[in-house]
Amino acid sequence: MSIPNTPDLASLIDAKKHREIKDIATNTKAIDLAEELEELGQEQRIILFRSLPKDAAADIFSHLSPDTQENLIELLTDPELAYIVEGLFLDDAVDFVEEMPANVVKRVLKNASEETRKQINQLLQYQEDSAGSIMTTEYVDLKEEMTVDDAFARIRKVGMDKETIYTCYVTDSVRVLGGVVTVKTLLLSQKTDKIGDIMTPGVICVNTGDDREKVAEIFQRYDLIALPVVDTERHLVGIITVDDAMEVLEEENTEDFHIMAAMEPSDEPYLSAGIFKLAKHRIMWLLVLMVSAFFTGGILTHYESLFSAFPALIAAIPMLMDTGGNAGSQSSTLIIRGMAIGELRLSDWFSIFWKELRVSLLVGSILGFINVVYKWCLSGDLTLALIVGASLCITVVFAKLIGCMLPLLAKRLRFDPALMAAPIVTTIVDACSLSVYFWIAGKVVGA
């Protein structure tokens, strides 16, 4: 791999080697330079930022952390700020405005052109996590009656500031989306061909209010590099580009990882999150699960006389609880993930149930048998060994069936299946497995 290494910027800045700095700035990718900039002190930062080529400054600015952006804005003059705001892609400008405190936002909008201010305000109105919230209004639009030559002229005229020029959108006089035409098609057509004849009608598009998760799914399904966003009357209002879709995909995955580990999801970077916020995101679920576990404790209290008489029963509890939890979370993870990537559907529920039943019987029998041998060798008590082995086998079967059915049930009830992951499955399986264990033990030993 060859991401270029930049020399020590800080020392170049201190030595006021402006030409070398400019050289580096020109030859380094925006995101790499943004990372370098984050590491610098406040004074060095503004010197570097001011020595950037003007068209690169906005790009680099969009890759900075909100803290650094805010800090930098305080040091910029109004005309400099205006230049940055106008240079940002609109979706980046909106992301940035969303993160800033009110007084900064006021200053930013004051320095934006009226047109930009209007567009930013409009984009800010879309609900979080909606297609509208991640789209940009910068795209190339064409008309059906244009020729290929007209289209190229238009792309050359407006293309410089657009996020993508490779997919152009064909709209009618009232901006209703009629078709798309790619630059590839334009290049392979005759100069005099009419756009209306070469465009692809029946465009795949999303509504402004659609969930961004759906957006990522469509990108993956149809291998797109841009996706148009329309309002309820099918007016074209914006586009989403593949880099944003990829970001959504990663954020949605992170959200699933967090939910599946019983946390409220958060897209705030770990290192900058305060400890009260981190604690808040974790404690609610821990509390709910803890209270549920009180109930499991109640089962043990119920059988107190049994294990008082046979204390050897106790030693198997951690093994039963852990194995049940692990077996259940394997199944729930497979099903949750399978549904998330569109491989499994609700209608597959019986195939899933039947498959998990057979797998769990197989796995449960093997683990149960190993337990019988181990316990028998260890304690010489075959009855105890058989009780533990049988309980484990039943536990594994229960765990896998609960683990695979709960996410499907959640989906059916329109909850997020990711909620039904390891932590909840484990808690439920624990109660089942201990009940089974002591019930069997009670029957055998009590008899």
Added chain:
Amino acid sequence: MSIPNTPDLASLIDAKKHREIKDIATNTKAIDLAEELEELGQEQRIILFRSLPKDAAADIFSHLSPDTQENLIELLTDPELAYIVEGLFLDDAVDFVEEMPANVVKRVLKNASEETRKQINQLLQYQEDSAGSIMTTEYVDLKEEMTVDDAFARIRKVGMDKETIYTCYVTDSVRVLGGVVTVKTLLLSQKTDKIGDIMTPGVICVNTGDDREKVAEIFQRYDLIALPVVDTERHLVGIITVDDAMEVLEEENTEDFHIMAAMEPSDEPYLSAGIFKLAKHRIMWLLVLMVSAFFTGGILTHYESLFSAFPALIAAIPMLMDTGGNAGSQSSTLIIRGMAIGELRLSDWFSIFWKELRVSLLVGSILGFINVVYKWCLSGDLTLALIVGASLCITVVFAKLIGCMLPLLAKRLRFDPALMAAPIVTTIVDACSLSVYFWIAGKVVGA
């Protein structure tokens, strides 16, 4: 959203309405049509497939499941098969050849042109999960001495069959990669400009042997739509397109989900995987964790006299084990995911440790306090309540510190941090929490 609905294809096929079928086939996206095709019976399938426009057939074929592909190939004549193979993008052809049994591969390669056969064989040699294994050799290459006009002529000539034409690669006489030029740049340049003057040198590229995970990271970091792949001498050998990078990203995420739930990762679809294979992927980890839990059981046996004398101690075991496990897996998930998306690094270990220590003290104290109140109200035994509350608080602190440090340790030792997720953390935390609990109880009650 507007993915077009296709009418009932099966009945159209049975009614031999060839024109309607052709209409639908022309107006439906390849992947949607592939899904329809999967649902059809064998006879209908081949009828539909033969009525497809020739250039669409290969595209649709590449979206079919391996089973359907194999089944379809058996029904195709040699010339039909040759047409499909030549029509596939090379990376799709390789994916497909990799899934087929030997006799089918033989027939496929026999019907491919010599050039295609050579390229497929070459691509097959790259290691699984390497950049080489996901690249395609179909790209547009330009020379520095060409003009913009020459470049457009070349794109028009070779572009039709290339996966992307929007990024063109500039190579010298021995195919060493010298720069890239986008179609956007070409469009915004003068017709007589030299490619060497307008290209971007210092291209970001990967080596054939680099891990595909790295490929996905680079795509995300630099918002690319294509990435060149070079050999050790920097000869350009292929490109990877953003749709493949997105697929890699999803597969890598799925792998992490599976590993974090203590399963061997598998990219075989759940519904087509056999139960022995599913069981095999799960049992090894269950076994290892089960044997580890025997050890935890040993701790309980060690304290048998203690809980025989005070059986009320037992009731808190599930709550301690579950809460410890949940608290630990919250932390390990945050750290594993943070490292996976490049937000956390090994060098952050002390900030992480310090943050988790404070969060765990906060969360542990609150949960511990609630437990004291609950136990006290329930049993009226303040000593027991305090023992449980203190043990829980210590358990949560242990759990979060173990949970955050184990993935970092794994990373340091060059193991996959995802291995150090909930299942292992839970097992280790269980042993710690029960030891702490009975040790405290022993000290207090024994005194």
